[in-house]
Amino acid sequence: MLTTKRLIPFLLGALFITLGCEKTSYNFDDLPDTVKSYFTTDSAAYDVGDVIQFNNKSESADTYLWDFGDGTSSTDQNPTKSYGAPGIFTVALKAIGPGGTGNYTINLTIRDTTPPPPTVKDMFFIEYGTNAIRKIQLVPGSSAELIADITDKAGVGLVYDSVNEKIYFTDFEFSNNGKVWRMNLDGTGLEELVSDIVDPYSIAINLNAGKIYWADDDGNISRADLDGGNLEREFVKIPDGMMRGIAYDSKNDIIYFQEVNEEVIYVCKGDGTGVSKLLTGTYGYSLFVDEVNDKLYYDDRNTKSIKRANLDGSGAEKFVDANTPSTRIHGMGIDYNEGKFYWADRNAGIIKRANLDGTNIENFLSGLSSPRGLFIK
Numbered sequence: 144m145l146t147t148k149r150l151i152p153f154l155l156g157a158l159f160i161t162l163g164c165e166k167t168s169y170n171f172d173d174l175p176d177t178v179k180s181y182f183t184t185d186s187a188a189y190d191v192g193d194v195i196q197f198n199n200k201s202e203s204a205d206t207y208l209w210d211f212g213d214g215t216s217s218t219d220q221n222p223t224k225s226y227g228a229p230g231i232f233t234v235a236l237k238a239i240g241p242g243g244t245g246n247y248t249i250n251l252t253i254r255d256t257t258p259p260p261p262t263v264k265d266m267f268f269i270e271y272g273t274n275a276i277r278k279i280q281l282v283p284g285s286s287a288e289l290i291a292d293i294t295d296k297a298g299v300g301l302v303y304d305s306v307n308e309k310i311y312f313t314d315f316e317f318s319n320n321g322k323v324w325r326m327n328l329d330g331t332g333l334e335e336l337v338s339d340i341v342d343p344y345s346i347a348i349n350l351n352a353g354k355i356y357w358a359d360d361d362g363n364i365s366r367a368d369l370d371g372g373n374l375e376r377e378f379v380k381i382p383d384g385m386m387r388g389i390a391y392d393s394k395n396d397i398i399y400f401q402e403v404n405e406e407v408i409y410v411c412k413g414d415g416t417g418v419s420k421l422l423t424g425t426y427g428y429s430l431f432v433d434e435v436n437d438k439l440y441y442d443d444r445n446t447k448s449i450k451r452a453n454l455d456g457s458g459a460e461k462f463v464d465a466n467t468p469s470t471r472i473h474g475m476g477i478d479y480n481e482g483k484f485y486w487a488d489r490n491a492g493i494i495k496r497a498n499l500d501g502t503n504i505e506n507f508l509s510g511l512s513s514p515r516g517l518f519i520k
Contacts, residue, residue, distance in 0.1 A: 267303070449486060474486065
């Protein structure tokens with residue numbers, strides 16, 4: 144027989160067992176479908192202004208909230224959208240239905256295909272008669288500004304080191320003690336690199352090999368490191384020659400140079416080997432290699448013109464008339480942005496230009512005192 148004290152725990156335990164075993168049944172078929180958020184686009188990258196169609200493939204949803212990642216949104220089921228600026232934008236879709244909420248995102252790349260405005264080029268040139276190196280923007284009506292006063296230096300050849308932003312120029316103020324100089328692009332930091340050269344004329348640069356080359360009046364093409372070290376005075380020697388123009392073709396590692404006694408344009412490899420005659424019967428002071436169009440430009444006082452040829456010497460033709468037999472061209476260059484060829488007419492005191500087909504010859508800068516070497520950057 145159970146006493147009262149023993150009966151109470153027994154009844155509580157029975158009650159616990161009875162409640163713990165109670166079953167609750169669920170009908171999962173009656174629950175709403177799970178919401179799935181998903182959409183596609185025709186591409187992962189578009190241009191600024193393109194109309195983008197968003198293809199909503201969500202399931203079991205009836206409300207849609209779009210966030211396009213640029214501060215704009217939409218509640219359309221299948222919206223269209225265009226972006227006004229480039230960038231990478233995260234597009235998010237929240238799909239809502241009776242069964243809950245689904246979220247899905249993708250990244251879209253928006254490109255700006257508008258070409259940047261062309262950069263106005265500068266031309267640097269030597270004005271021999273005023274002992275100056277000057278710079279001018281290649282916009283008609285621009286005024287030249289002084290970069291460096293080179294008093295007591297008879298600058299003639301000019302070249303630009305685009306890697307280190309340095310200017311190199313030759314100096315034949317003292318005919319048997321000519322020099323090569325280097326300075327910063329703003330005219331500061333002038334330093335003498337090489338001396339004791341017989342009338343150095345044109346100068347060229349080989350940035351791949353870290354070398355400068357120059358032509359002198361003693362029949363030599365000489366070379367040195369960019370700082371003037373490892374000097375080779377007779378790197379190429381033409382006996383009884385007088386060198387004037389020089390140019391370097393970096394695409395093909397070829398040096399072109401002019402010898403005026405025999406009126407020959409020579410070529411050789413960048414290491415000085417394989418010297419051979421390219422063109423004969425030409426008397427001039429300036430050479431320019433157009434590496435974009437694979438052309439060699441050279442002045443020829445015998446025909447009173449600037450000529451051009453293929454880099455192998457074939458297809459030689461008159462490019463523009465130089466007008467007078469006394470004209471001497473000491474500098475040439477091309478502005479590829481505008482498709483213009485420039486040259487310094489020393490005796491006329493003018494820097495001229497023409498289209499690359501030789502038309503529309505015009506005076507770009509007049510009233511100069513013996514303009515010589517030039518480069519465009």
